[in-house]
Amino acid sequence: MDETIVEKIRESIVQASNILVTTHIGPDGDALGSLTAVGQMLHAMGKQFDMACDDGVLRKFDYLPLAKDVRRRVDRKKIYDLMIAVDCGDEFRMGYVYSRLTCEPVLINIDHHISNNNFGHINLVVADVTSTAELLANLIPKMGVTIDKGIATSLMTGMVTDTLGFRVTGVTGETLKVAGDLISAGANLAEITLQALVLQELNTVKIWGKGLNQMNVEDMVAWSVISLKDQQAISDDPVSNHGLGNMISDIHGVAMSAVFTEKEDGEIKIGFRSRPPWDVATLATELGGGGHRFAAGCSQHGELDDVVQLVIEKAKATIAEQKAALEA
Ligand SMILES: [Mn+2]
The missing domain is CATH 3.90.1640.10 (inorganic pyrophosphatase (n-terminal core))
Incomplete structure (x- = not known):
């Protein structure tokens, strides 16, 4: 120091x-x-x-x-x-x-x-x-x-x-x-x-359930989308899905995870998680956010489906790039 x-x-x-x-x-x-x-x-x-x-x-x-x-x-x-x-x-x-x-x-x-x-x-x-x-x-x-x-x-x-x-x-x-x-x-x-x-809130565990059900895994990227509707089906109050990203990044063969959370004001919050050697801080920073090498995040505005598609394409490209660099 x-x-x-x-x-x-x-x-x-x-x-x-x-x-x-x-x-x-x-x-x-x-x-x-x-x-x-x-x-x-x-x-x-x-x-x-x-x-x-x-x-x-x-x-x-x-x-x-x-x-x-x-x-x-x-x-x-x-x-x-x-x-x-x-x-x-x-x-x-x-x-x-x-x-x-x-x-x-x-x-x-x-x-x-x-x-x-x-x-x-x-x-x-x-x-x-x-x-x-x-x-x-x-x-x-x-x-x-x-x-x-x-x-x-x-x-x-x-x-x-x-x-x-x-x-x-x-x-x-x-x-x-x-x-x-x-x-x-x-x-x-x-x-x-x-x-x-x-200890977790019951509603958080319920939303993990939805998130796990709706998860996708492609090209070493695992992701899940929690819409406003999903959250409102559980509670009128905001429901934290904190922890879901860590869970789905901990799948054999997965390099990183992304959890998309739709907010009331049209903002979409995205949390990224990874394990060594995979870095998610660079991706989050490129998307206007920030964080740590293995835990980072950002916010986007737009149609939920469009944002998911754009971010997942970028995520897959990032992992492919890092994989190529590691193998070089
Ligand atoms: Mn901290």
Whole structure:
């Protein structure tokens, strides 16, 4: 970790009088764990701060310390002199929380996405770390704050979810050492894994069923399309199909998966998953999105069938290209 950047972050926090902390829209465990860990750190530093994310906190992450203090909207007229974004690959991922601000705070960008565009005034971006939470586990003590049980719970949530329980490529001895220290600080690994990773909403499992039924596999690409109709047949509320992409990418002979989710406003969200040696970050970036080598995503607008056809053609071409390069 670049100590000059660490010192800049520390100075900015010490000097700030009102801080806004945010994370990416559609937040996952790393996003919310990192957000609430920074909140607890700022509390320990005696700072004034607000935490906000357009989409709020998923019910399953209610156990996170300070979860109930995460707002969906910020007062546009409130003056923040510092903003800290965690787990955001670019400025748009911060959603309205950032775009509707009328003040212009100094922006600190703390992230681990390979596609991160260094949008902050101060950027702590380390792409070979498996979670933003792991980065924060190293950063927080350098701010003079001891990692207590609450912070450890938040950070462990980020680590467990982004590593799928410490089993993805990129998990190192260092990752497990950091996790071990969090357990020593009071994080309950088994309980966090159960709440954040294992237990599912009934509606999510129902939509997995639809997704598996409607899956296609061609040319090493597995994909499934979840239309608005499919979701509405299960519930009037939005249904998360998170986890489906990992499931269908884990088929023998499949290099990558794509899950298309139709949204109410005509947006189509696409999640890509792969395993080494297959890279999906490049494809997602080409399509205007971003992410990691083995987990990335993007959004498209248009007729669902057209978007699916276009993206799957590109996906097949990408895998064919990578396959040819590997065989060369
Ligand atoms: Mn993350």
